[in-house]
Amino acid sequence: MAVAEQQPLAEGTRTAQARVPTVIVDDVHIVYKVYGAGTGKGNAATALARLVLRRGGNPNVRRVHAVRGVTFTAYRGEAIGIIGSNGSGKSTLLRSIAGLLPVESGRIYTDGQPSLLGVNAALMNDLTGATNVLLGGLAMGMSQEEIQQRYQGIVDFSGINDKGDFISLPMRTYSSGMAARLRFSIAAAKNHDVLLIDEALATGDRQFQKRSEARIRELRKEAGTVFLVSHSNSAIRDTCDRVVWLEKGELLMDGPTEEVLTAYEAHTGK
Numbered sequence: 209m210a211v212a213e214q215q216p217l218a219e220g221t222r223t224a225q226a227r228v229p230t231v232i233v234d235d236v237h238i239v240y241k242v243y244g245a246g247t248g249k250g251n252a253a254t255a256l257a258r259l260v261l262r263r264g265g266n267p268n269v270r271r272v273h274a275v276r277g278v279t280f281t282a283y284r285g286e287a288i289g290i291i292g293s294n295g296s297g298k299s300t301l302l303r304s305i306a307g308l309l310p311v312e313s314g315r316i317y318t319d320g321q322p323s324l325l326g327v328n329a330a331l332m333n334d335l336t337g338a339t340n341v342l343l344g345g346l347a348m349g350m351s352q353e354e355i356q357q358r359y360q361g362i363v364d365f366s367g368i369n370d371k372g373d374f375i376s377l378p379m380r381t382y383s384s385g386m387a388a389r390l391r392f393s394i395a396a397a398k399n400h401d402v403l404l405i406d407e408a409l410a411t412g413d414r415q416f417q418k419r420s421e422a423r424i425r426e427l428r429k430e431a432g433t434v435f436l437v438s439h440s441n442s443a444i445r446d447t448c449d450r451v452v453w454l455e456k457g458e459l460l461m462d463g464p465t466e467e468v469l470t471a472y473e474a475h476t477g478k
C-alpha cells in the first residue's frame with residue numbers, strides 16, 4: 209500500500225524538478241511618487257483647485273500607479289518577452305524584478321540576483337571602453353582573472369574594434385549604438401540566473417541584433433531565465449517562447465509568443 213501511495217508523489221516531484229521557478233511576481237503594485245509635481249504656478253484657479261482637491265495628503269506629491277496587480281511565474285530556461293504600448297509599465301516591472309524599485313504591495317521572489325541590462329546601464333563616459341569592460345565585469349561579480357580571460361571575447365562580440373582601435377578611446381567618443389553594444393557584450397559575457405534586457409536589441413544594427421539574439425538563446429540553454437522588453441515584435445518572435453502583455457499597468461495576456469503577439473498585432477493594427 210505504501211508503494212502504491214508513493215507512486216504519484218514521485219511523478220509529481222519529477223514534474224516539479226523539470227520546471228524550476230526563477231521569478232514569482234505575486235499581485236504586484238508599483239507606485240511612483242513624484243515630489244513637487246502638484247504645485248502649479250500661483251494663479252487663482254490653481255490655488256482654488258488645490259484647496260478643493262486637498263484631502264489630507266501632501267498636494268506636492270503626485271502618485272503614478274504604474275503597475276497594477278500583476279501576477280505570473282517565470283521558470284528556468286524560459287525567455288519571456290514583455291510587450292505593451294508606451295507607458296504601460298514594462299520598464300517599471302523590470303526594474304522592480306531587478307530589485308531597483310520597491311513595490312507598493314504584493315511580492316517578488318527571485319532565485320539568485322537578477323541582472324538588469326538596459327540601454328541606460330551605467331558605464332563611465334570618461335573612461336575607455338577597455339576600462340569599462342573591467343569595471344562592468346567586476347560589478348557583475350567576475351574576478352579580474354575571469355575578465356582577462358573573457359576580455360577579447362567581449363570586445364570581439366561588441367564589434368567596437370571593427371572600424372579601428374576604439375576600445376582604447378573614452379566612451380564619450382562612441383555613438384549611442386556602439387555604447388549600447390558594449391553594454392550588452394559586457395552583460396552577456398556572464399551566465400546569469402535571471403537576465404533582464406530592456407530594449408537593448410533595438411539599438412544595435414541588424415548584424416549585431418542577430419548576434420545578440422543568438423547569445424540570448426545560448427543564455428537560455430545555460431539554464432537562465434531571460435526577460436526581454438522590446439517594441440520589436442520580430443526580436444520577440446526570434447527570441448522568446450512566452451510573452452507577457454501589459455497595458456495601463458495591468459497584465460492583459462500571458463501565453464505562448466505567437467498567440468499573444470497575434471492578439472497584440474490585431475489590437476495595435478500592425
Ligand SMILES: Nc1ncnc2c1ncn2[C@@H]1O[C@H](COP(=O)(O)OP(=O)(O)OP(=O)(O)O)[C@@H](O)[C@H]1O
Pocket residue numbers: 240241242272273274292293294295296297298299300301
Ligand atoms: N521615474 C518616474 N517617476 C514617475 N513616473 C514614472 C517614472 N518612470 C515611469 N513613470 C510612469 O510610469 C508609467 C509606466 O512607465 P514605464 O516606463 O514603465 O512604461 P514602459 O511600458 O516601459 O514604456 P515605454 O514603452 O515607453 O518604454 C508611465 O505612466 C510613466 O509616466
